[in-house]
Amino acid sequence: MGGDFAPAHVVEGTVDAVREAPGRFSVILVGQTDSIEAELRRLTDQGKKIPGDRITMVNAAEVITMEDSPTAALRSKKNSSIAVGLGMHREGKAQAFVSAGNTGAVMSASTLILGRIEGVGRPTIGALVPTAQSPCFLVDAGANVDCKPRHFFEFAVMGSIYMSSIAGVSNPRVGLLNVGEEDAKGNEIVVESFSLLKNSRLNFVGNVEGRDILRGVVDVVVCDGFVGNILLKFGESIPGFFREKFLRFAAASTINKLVALVARKGLRTVMKELDYQEHGGVPLLGVNGVSIIGHGGSTPKAIKNMIFRAEEMVLKNVNGRIQETLGQHHG
């Protein structure tokens, strides 16, 4: 029920997901059932065939809005779709949870309700970032703004496992985001994190700088959630900035206008790569379960991709591998 287009986009994305993947999984839509039913009817009226046996509903009367304070909302709205859905996941009635709702609320509720994997101090969210080569995984993407070196290490381990399990990268190259390439660079916590990473079994290639991310020199970029959040949001704003500048360029002369008209297709293709919404959600890694968190403005396509991502996280046993690695370290 969360997100800017709830429940319309969630329902449509779900229908598309089950249609595209016959027999692979079923989806429980948790929320205000009358609104969900209305959406399903709307889709049927549009001529979409809905595999009714693979989509069920569970009522959750309350809605945590995008403006709600996460902690306050989780206390006061016990019957939100977030709380009810995650409760079902914990009880084993579902194997994964997907939401485009209030990010802070989904993160807190996931950690609270599902608990952490043994050996994980801080669950983390990572984000796939496009590069000149294959996408890299930026972790932490905003879940933890104050971090200790051991959390950097956990992010690196979880990011590495995610990239090898889900993106199929063998022995992912891990870089520590820093202000220079030399070993001793950075602020105190980053310098300490460097030693931890260097002495680990990870494929740690050392420090990487801001300019290295888009060059694609590593598969996992490790940073705290403060830096990660700012960087990702900056990145998301680039297409809009260029659109603006290009419109101004086009307005400068008739020739420019013609150039801009012709160039539009190319620009769109290129800019689309920076459009995070297409990628569909980020996983919360380190919790005892699968929790995929989507952008508030998630399109049906993004929702569909989030469901596929959740399925993959279960099938590839990402959590088992995290526990195997970190459980030893802190055991």
Added chain:
Amino acid sequence: MGGDFAPAHVVEGTVDAVREAPGRFSVILVGQTDSIEAELRRLTDQGKKIPGDRITMVNAAEVITMEDSPTAALRSKKNSSIAVGLGMHREGKAQAFVSAGNTGAVMSASTLILGRIEGVGRPTIGALVPTAQSPCFLVDAGANVDCKPRHFFEFAVMGSIYMSSIAGVSNPRVGLLNVGEEDAKGNEIVVESFSLLKNSRLNFVGNVEGRDILRGVVDVVVCDGFVGNILLKFGESIPGFFREKFLRFAAASTINKLVALVARKGLRTVMKELDYQEHGGVPLLGVNGVSIIGHGGSTPKAIKNMIFRAEEMVLKNVNGRIQETLGQHHG
């Protein structure tokens, strides 16, 4: 003598600067005089008229390379162009210092040799960042990776004075770079900095997010040098990323190739705005003097702009205004 194209670009930029600004200032070229003389001859041979009375030379036998460790190099190379030039500035033989050499060395030497302005705990470098509106000043751009709240406050004050004095922005809007807009967001140090800024006389508009920078909603963006450095280097890598993607788009089909050919001009115009080298150097604010630090790869045009910037810093008495404001605060 520092920088990737020394002394060629420095000499050419200097000649262009004095030619473009008749009678306004003279420049002392500090470095290996035989190399400098060779460059001046080369320019004369190319037919450039050199106003000899406004360009003088002072010999500095040693060179701090881009690879040298700043602190070690400053200790061992007492006759570097950086040390000699800054020494002349301290002694009043020059009113400003400009360099495209080893950034760390120029920063350390400037603070060491010139000293800090009364009330300034940490000298800072800021960078002008293009936005959809007018450029904004990101401060700290990399000088200080570990900061306390009072340093954030100093950055805000110095950035604000710089933008009003040099960029002509009246009552510059100051934003604190953060992971959310709400007052209590961020890591511990940023939350404390928020209170300091809120209770100041600055035109503090509150927290700004990564996505707000390019939108141009503030004139001064305050952050620590760790975040600032990573963000700026990330920004600098964007044109290269797009070039790469566009080449791949062009390679996909003949039509795409034609589209790309036509689009090139527009892309170049737009990308140029992101090209920091054009802007020409960043000022080190908070030292008892004027020290402008350029990119190692500075073009002659960038050097010329750095000289103009230095002149402006002197004429507008930026340091006097910094002392007036911060001297009171910590007096």
